[in-house]
Amino acid sequence: MKVKELMTPDPIAVGPELSLKDVAAILSEHGISGLPVVGREREVLGVVSEADILVKERGPDPRHGGLLGWLLEGGRADREKLSARTAGEAMTSPAITIDAGKHVSQAARLMTEKGIKRLPVVDRTGALVGIVTRSDLVRVFARPDDEIAREIREDVVTRTLWIEEPGLDIRVERGEVTLSGELERKSDVDLLARFTARVPGVISVRSALRWRWDDRDAVVRSDPHVPIAPRG
Secondary structure, three states, rough: OOOOHHHOOOOOOEOOEHHHHHHHHHHHHOOOOEEEOOOOOOOEEEEEHHHHHHHHHHHOOOOOOHHHHHOHHHHHHHHHHHHHEEEEOOOEEEOEEEEOOOOOOHHHHHOOOOOOOOOEEEEOOOEEEEEHHHHHHHHHHOOHHHHHHHHHHHHHHHHHHHOOOOOOOOEEOOOOEEEEEEEEHHHHHHHHHHHHHHOOOOOOOEEEEEEEHHHHHOEEEEEEOOOOOOOO
16 A cells, blocks of 8 residues: 555645744644645645644743753754744754655654654655655554455555466455465565565465465576576
C-alpha cells in the first residue's frame, strides 16, 4: 500500500505569518495536534505543533538565569520558540516529509525513528498534498483479512511480481498469511513471501509454496576460465 492511498488529502495548513493565537485556535477547533507550515507554492517549510505552543505557554523558568537557564531551557531552539509570535517563528524546521508514492512501511519507519506523530505528504515537486498520522497506520494495520488478501493478490502478485499462477492459494486469518500452491521459479517463491510480509496488517507469513525450477542454479559465466565454486 502506498502513502497516497492512506493519507488525508488537502490537509489544513497555515502560512508562516499566522499568529500563534490563530494556530492554537485551529488546533483546538479541529482536534489535531500539529499543522504543516507552507510557502506560496505549498512547499512545506516546517511543522507547528502543540509542543511548540506549550514552550511559549510554559515561559522561561524564573528560578534560573544566565548560562544555566539557557542550558536548562533547551538552548537556542527553545529560546527562539519562547519569543515566537508566528507559526514561522515557532515551527520545527526543516520538516520531515514523505513522498506520496512511498510504501506505508517507510512512513512507519520514519515516524518510529524520528519519534514523530505525523508526516506531511508531498508530490514530486515538494508541494503539500496530504498528511499521514500514526493513527492512520494503526487503522490500516487493523483492517479485515479479506482486504489484506486482496492487496497481496492485486498489488504484490500481479502488479509487483507479475506472477500468473491460477493454482496459487493465499489465505489470511487474523493477519496470519498462508501461501500454498506451486510457482515456476524459486526466486518468485522467496520474493512473494518477503513482499507479503511488508503488507500492512500482516502478522506473519507461512509459505508452503513449491517451485518447478530453482533458478538460483542458473549461473551465467562471463569468463569460461574462471571456475565456479560448487553450491553447498
